[in-house]
Amino acid sequence: MKSATAAVRPPRTKLYVTVLILLAFLIGSAVQTDATVPELIRGIPEIARFIAEMFPPDWAFFQKIWKPMAETLQMSILGTLIGALFAYPLALLAARNVTKTPWLSVPARLIMNLCRTIPDLLYAALFAIIVGFGPTAGTLALVFFTFGILSKLAYESTEAIDPGPLEAMTAVGANKLKWIRFGVLPQVAPTYLAHLLYTFEISIRASSILGLVGAGGIGLLLKNTLDLFRYDQACSIVIYTLIVVIIIETVSTRFRTYLLKGGKGPASPARSRMFTILGIAVTLALLVWSLLGLKLTGFQPTWWQFTKAMFKGLFHPDWGYVYLPEGEDLLRNLLLTLSISYLGNIVSAIVCLPFAFWAAANMSRSRLVSGSGKLALSLVRTIPEVIMAIIFIKAVGPGPYAGVLALGLHSVGMLGKLYAEAIENMDMGPVEAMTAVGANRWKILAFAVVPQVIPEFLSYALYRFEINLRSATLLGMIGAGGIGTPLIFAINGRSWPRVGIILIGIVVTVSLIDYISGTLRKKIV
Amino acid sequence: MIQFQNVSKVYPNGTIGLKNINLTIKPGEFVVIVGLSGAGKSTLLRSINRLHEITDGHILIDGKSITAAKGKELLRMRRDIGMIFQSFNLVKRSSVLRNVLSGRVGYHSTLRMLLGMFPQHDVDLALKALERVNIREKAFSRADELSGGQQQRVSIARALAQEAKIILADEPVASLDPLTTRQVMDDLKRINQELGITTIVNLHFIDLAREYATRIIGLRAGELVYDGPVAEATDEVFGQIYGRAIKQDELLGGAGH
Ligand SMILES: Nc1ncnc2c1ncn2[C@@H]1O[C@H](COP(=O)(O)OP(=O)(O)OP(=O)(O)O)[C@@H](O)[C@H]1O
Ligand SMILES: [Mg+2]
Numbered sequence: 001m002k003s004a005t006a007a008v009r010p011p012r013t014k015l016y017v018t019v020l021i022l023l024a025f026l027i028g029s030a031v032q033t034d035a036t037v038p039e040l041i042r043g044i045p046e047i048a049r050f051i052a053e054m055f056p057p058d059w060a061f062f063q064k065i066w067k068p069m070a071e072t073l074q075m076s077i078l079g080t081l082i083g084a085l086f087a088y089p090l091a092l093l094a095a096r097n098v099t100k101t102p103w104l105s106v107p108a109r110l111i112m113n114l115c116r117t118i119p120d121l122l123y124a125a126l127f128a129i130i131v132g133f134g135p136t137a138g139t140l141a142l143v144f145f146t147f148g149i150l151s152k153l154a155y156e157s158t159e160a161i162d163p164g165p166l167e168a169m170t171a172v173g174a175n176k177l178k179w180i181r182f183g184v185l186p187q188v189a190p191t192y193l194a195h196l197l198y199t200f201e202i203s204i205r206a207s208s209i210l211g212l213v214g215a216g217g218i219g220l221l222l223k224n225t226l227d228l229f230r231y232d233q234a235c236s237i238v239i240y241t242l243i244v245v246i247i248i249e250t251v252s253t254r255f256r257t258y259l260l261k262g263g264k265g266p267a268s269p270a271r272s273r274m275f276t277i278l279g280i281a282v283t284l285a286l287l288v289w290s291l292l293g294l295k296l297t298g299f300q301p302t303w304w305q306f307t308k309a310m311f312k313g314l315f316h317p318d319w320g321y322v323y324l325p326e327g328e329d330l331l332r333n334l335l336l337t338l339s340i341s342y343l344g345n346i347v348s349a350i351v352c353l354p355f356a357f358w359a360a361a362n363m364s365r366s367r368l369v370s371g372s373g374k375l376a377l378s379l380v381r382t383i384p385e386v387i388m389a390i391i392f393i394k395a396v397g398p399g400p401y402a403g404v405l406a407l408g409l410h411s412v413g414m415l416g417k418l419y420a421e422a423i424e425n426m427d428m429g430p431v432e433a434m435t436a437v438g439a440n441r442w443k444i445l446a447f448a449v450v451p452q453v454i455p456e457f458l459s460y461a462l463y464r465f466e467i468n469l470r471s472a473t474l475l476g477m478i479g480a481g482g483i484g485t486p487l488i489f490a491i492n493g494r495s496w497p498r499v500g501i502i503l504i505g506i507v508v509t510v511s512l513i514d515y516i517s518g519t520l521r522k523k524i525v
Numbered sequence: 526m527i528q529f530q531n532v533s534k535v536y537p538n539g540t541i542g543l544k545n546i547n548l549t550i551k552p553g554e555f556v557v558i559v560g561l562s563g564a565g566k567s568t569l570l571r572s573i574n575r576l577h578e579i580t581d582g583h584i585l586i587d588g589k590s591i592t593a594a595k596g597k598e599l600l601r602m603r604r605d606i607g608m609i610f611q612s613f614n615l616v617k618r619s620s621v622l623r624n625v626l627s628g629r630v631g632y633h634s635t636l637r638m639l640l641g642m643f644p645q646h647d648v649d650l651a652l653k654a655l656e657r658v659n660i661r662e663k664a665f666s667r668a669d670e671l672s673g674g675q676q677q678r679v680s681i682a683r684a685l686a687q688e689a690k691i692i693l694a695d696e697p698v699a700s701l702d703p704l705t706t707r708q709v710m711d712d713l714k715r716i717n718q719e720l721g722i723t724t725i726v727n728l729h730f731i732d733l734a735r736e737y738a739t740r741i742i743g744l745r746a747g748e749l750v751y752d753g754p755v756a757e758a759t760d761e762v763f764g765q766i767y768g769r770a771i772k773q774d775e776l777l778g779g780a781g782h
Contacts, residue, residue, distance in 0.1 A: 009622075009665050429614030433680070436574050437687055438603030438631035443638045447627040451619045 026346060029339035033400035033481065040405075043396035050394045054235035061233045065221065065240050072217035073244075074290035075135055075210075076203040079142025080150075081287060083203075084196055087147045091154035097166070098158060098184055112155065115148035117507045119474040120206040121386075121484075124215035125491050130306045135216035135294045138207060145206055146199050153195040154188070161187045194259040197252045204248060208241050209386045212478055213488070226390060242382055306494075313496020314503065321501050328486070330505045337482035338509070340400050340475075341468035344407025349461045352377075352412040356419030363423060374420070381413030385471055389480045400481030407468050407475070415464050422456035423449070459524045462517045469513055473506050526551055527573060527691065527723070532582035534568055534747070542568035543579065544747040550740075552690075553721045555714065557734040560744035561767055566727040569744065570693050573725070574606045575599065586691070604631035607684025607722075609694040609713075613676045617669035621660070621679050624668050625651040628687035647686070654685035658712050674705030681712055685720075692716070694726040698733070710737050731763055732776045 030036060092098050094108035123141035131137050161184065169183035211219025218241055225233040322330045357363050359373030389406035396402050430448035439447065476484020483502060490498040527550040534542035542565050550556055558566045571577040573584060575591055583592045591602050607628070615624045629647045630638050655661045658678035663671060668679060677697060684692050694713065698706040714737050717724045728734045734741055734755075741758045743751030743766035751758065751766050764770055 427614075427617070429610060429612050430616045432576065433608065433610060433614035433683075434627060434630070436576060436603060436606070436608035436693075437628055437683075438600040438606075439627075439638075440600055440635060442635045443630045446639050446641070447623075447630060448616060451616045451623075455618065 025342055029343045032336055032339040033343055033404055035343055035401045035404050039396070039401060043392075043401075043405075047391065047395035050231065050391060053229075053231040056232065057236035057239055058230070058232040059236055061236045062240065065218070065237055068211075068216075068218045068221045069240065069244060070293060071135055072207045072211075072219075072241075073204065074293045075138045075217055076142055076200065076207040077286050078290040078294065079139045079207070080146045080196070080200045080203045081283070082139075082143045083146030083199070084150055086143075087150035088154055088192060090147075090151045091158055092180065092184070094151070094155045095158035097161070097163065098180065109155070112148065112151045114507070115144055116152055117470075117510050118144070118148070118503070119470055120145040120210065121213055121474045121477050122487070124210040125213040125477060125488060126310070128214040129491060129494065130303050130310065133214040133216070134297075136296050138210045138215035138217050139294065139296065141210055141215055142203050142207060146203050149202060150195055150199045153199070154192055157191040157195070158184065158188055190259045194256040197256050197259075201245075201249050201252050204245055205384060208245070209384060212386065226394075238383075238387055246382065309494070310496050310499075313498075314500040316497050317500035317504055318495075318497035319501060321498055322505075330483075330501060333483040333486055333502075334505050334509050336400055337472045337476065337484075338469065338513075340403040340480075340482050341407060341465060341472040343404045344411060344468050344472070345461060345465045347404065347408030348411035348415050348464065349457070351408065352416035352419055355412065355416040356423060359416065359420040360423035362426075362428060370420075374417075377413050377416040377420070379413075380409065381417065383410070383413075385410035385475065386478060389475045389478060393479050398479035398481070403472055403475045403480035403482060406480060407471055410471075411464050411468060414467075415460060418460045419453070419457055422453050422460070426452040455524050459521045462521050462524075466510075466514050466517050469510055473510075526585075526587055527725075528583075528585040528588075530583045530585065532572065532579050532584060534565075534572060534577065534579045534581075541747045542577070543572070546582070546749050548742070548749065548752065550723060550725065552723050553717070554723055555717045555737060555739045556723075556725045556742060557738035557740075558725065558727045558742045558744060559729075559731065559734050559763070559766060564744040565747040566744055567695050568747070570695050570725060570727055573691070573693055574603050574608060576608075600631060604687065605690045607687050607689030607692045609677070609680050609684060609692065609697045611696040611699045613673075613680050615668040615676055615679055615683075617667070619668060620665055621655070621668055621671065622648070622651055622664040624679055625654055625664075625682045625686050628683040628685075631687070650688075651682070651686045654682035655679075657685060657716065658682050672705070673701050674708055677701065677705075677709050678712060681709070681716070685716065689722065691723045691725070694724070696727050696729060699729060706733070713737070730776060734758075 090108050090112060094105050094112055096105055099105040099108070120141060123144050124137060127137035127140040128134075131140065165187060166179070166183045169179045174182065207217050209219045209222075211217045211221065212223050214220070218237060222234055222237050225231075225237065355373060355377055359370055359377055361367065361370040364370050385406050388410050389402060392402035392405040393399075396405065426449065430452065431444055434444045434448040472480075472482050473484050473487075476482035477488045479485065483506060487499065487502045487506075490496075490502060527548070529546045529548040532543055532546040536542055546569065558569060560566050568577055572579045573586075573591070575594075579592060583590050585591070586602060586606070589602070591599065594602050616627075619627075626643050626647060629643060629650070632647075633643070652661060652664060655664055658681050660671075660675055660678050660682070663675065663679075668676060671679065681692075692713070697713070698709050701709060710733060713724055713726065716722055726737070735758065738755050740754055741751065742749065743758075743762070745766055745768065751762055753762075767775075
C-alpha cells in the first residue's frame, strides 16, 4: 500500500537555531574572558618555563611535607565523621518514605541542598575569618562540605529502599524509632557506610587545597612555596599529595565494592562481627589520632561577634551591588563566571574527543591502545583543577582566561572517561554494516559511530557544565577570574552585606543552570 | 560470480569454521545455505566480504581475489556486496533516508562524506530503493520508529542504494514473525528476479529454504555436505545435513498461506 501524500523532509530550523545560539554564546564568552587563540599561544612559553622549573622536584622536601600532610588527613577524618553525625539523621528526616510529614521533610531537603551549593573553598574562607587561620577553619569547612555531600547521597539511597520491610514493621506495631532501627537501617547500613568512605575520599582532595585560603593542611605549605617561587618544592608537594590520595582512594574503593556487592560467598556471623569490631576500632583510633594531632585552638574571643556580624550582613544583602553603572557588579561577574564555565566546557568537549576514541576498547584492536588511553585520562583527572588553575595563573596571569584553561583541561579527564564509556556501550551492529558497505575508518565514524553517541555526548557535556559552574565560582577565589574574586575580597574585608548578595547570586545562578540543564538533558536522552 | 577455492577457516581458539570449501555461485542465483547452529553458515557468508578472514584458500569475485585485496581495493570490492543482518544494524537514531544513503558512502570522497553531502542523484536512488520495498513514506522517520519487518526492509533498501551486485543475508528473518518473514523474503526474491542480483541467504527454516531458493547448500561442522538444486533437496537430504530427522521447530509452518 502506498500513501497518497509523499513524505516530506521535516524542517531543521530547530537544529540551526540551536547551533546559532551556541555559537553566539561561544563568541560572547570568548570576548568576555579575553580568551583568544593568539593569547593562548603567547602563554605557551610561560607554561613551559613554569613546568621546566618544577622539575626535578625537590624530593628532600618530604621532611617538611609529612606534618602538614598528616594535618590534612586529620582534618578530613574529623570533618567527615562530624559531618556524618549530622548528615544521616537529616537524610532520614528528608526521605519522604521515612518522614511522612512534609513540614519536616521539606525544610530538611532545603537545608541539604543549600549546604551543597556552597563550595568547599568558600566554607574555608568564611571559617578562616571567623575562627582564624589554621586547621580549625579547615575542619569546620569540611564538616559542612561533607555534610552536604553525604546527606544528599544518604537521602537518595534511603528513598530507594524496599518498602516491604517498612510495611512489615508498621504491621508489627513498632513505634517510629523501632521502625527506623529495624525496618530502615538494616537496608541502608552498607550503602551508608560506602557513602561515608566515598565522602571521605572527596574530603581528602578538598582538604589538601583548603590551605590556599588559609585553612591549614598541605595547601598552606603549597601556597608558601608558590609565593617563594620554589616550584620544585611545590611539585614535590603535589606529587606526594597525589600519591597519598590515590593510595587512600584505592583502598577505600576496594572496601566500597565489598560493602555494596559483598564478598565471595556469605560471611559467617562471627566473621562479620569481627569486621564490625575491627572497623569501629580503626575509626576510633583515627578519631583519637586526629583529635590529638590537630591544634583545634585558634578560636578567637571575638568569634561570636564576627558570626553575629556575618549573619546580620548575610540577611541584609547589599542589593546596590547587583547592578552598578560603572561595571564590576554582581551581574557582570556572574556573567563572566558563566562565560568561563561555558568556554571551559567547549574546550574540554573538543579536546577530549580524540582521547575518548583512544580510550574506548571497541575502537582499537589492542587492549594496550585503549588501556594507555584510559591511563592518560585518569592521570589528567587526578590533578585537581585548583592546581591546574595555579599553573595557568602563573602562565597567562591571573584572570578569567586562566580559569577557562584550568576548567577545560581538568574536565578533559572526566568528560573523556564518560565519552569513552558511551562509545563502548554503543551498538556495534551499524559499524559492522558500514564495514560491509565498504566504508573506510572515517566514514564508519561519521555514519555509524557519531550519530549513535552524539546524544550521550551532549548530555554529559551539559552535566559537566553544571559542575564547571561550581568550579568556576571557586577558582575565582584563588585568582582565576569571575565571581569568586570579588567574593574573596568581600570576605577578607569583612563586608558581609556584599558577601550576602554574592552568595545569593551564586545560589540562584547555580540552581537556575541546574534546572535548565536538567530539563534539556531529559529531552535529549 | 563467486568462487571458493579450497577455503578453510580456523578460529584463533582452534575451532574449525570452514573446512576445504569449493564452490561456484553464478550471477543471478538465489542460494540458501542451511545447516545446524554452529555449522559455519555465518562464517561462510562473512568470509565473502571479508568481515571474517579465512585462514586458507582463495575467494574470487568476478575472477578477482578478495582474499588478496588490500586497502582501497578491498573497500571498492565491498562496495559491490550488500549485506543484510539478523539484527538489521541500522543507526536507530538516524532517519530512514540517512540509513539508506549510508550505503552510498563508498562512491564518494571521505571529505564529502564527513560533511554528509550526498548528490541529488543519490537521494533519488535511495528514495527509489525505499519505494521498491514499499516504505517510501517512512523516509524521514527515525529508524527506531519502524517495526522489525520495516527496519529489515530499510536495510534491504540500503543494499539496493549501494547498487550491489551481490546481496548476502545472514538470517534476515530470524527476529521477525512469520507474516513479516514472508514479506521480507518476497522482497529479496523479487529484487533477485527483477534486478538479477546474486543473493545468498542463511536460513534456519527448511520450508522457507525450499520455497525461495534456486539452489541449496548444506553445511555441517564446516564442511560442504550438500550442494544442489531445490528439487533434489528431499527430506532425506535435509536429514543428512542435520545429521538427524527434521524437527517441527525447523519449519516455519504455513503462515501467510
Ligand atoms: N569469533 C569466534 N571465535 C571462535 N569460534 C567461533 C567464532 N565465531 C564462530 N565460532 C565458531 O565457529 C563455528 C561456526 O560458527 P558460525 O557462526 O559460522 O555458525 P552458524 O552456522 O552461523 O550458526 P548459527 O546458526 O547459530 O548462526 C561454531 O562452532 C562457532 O562456535
Ligand atoms: Mg550464524
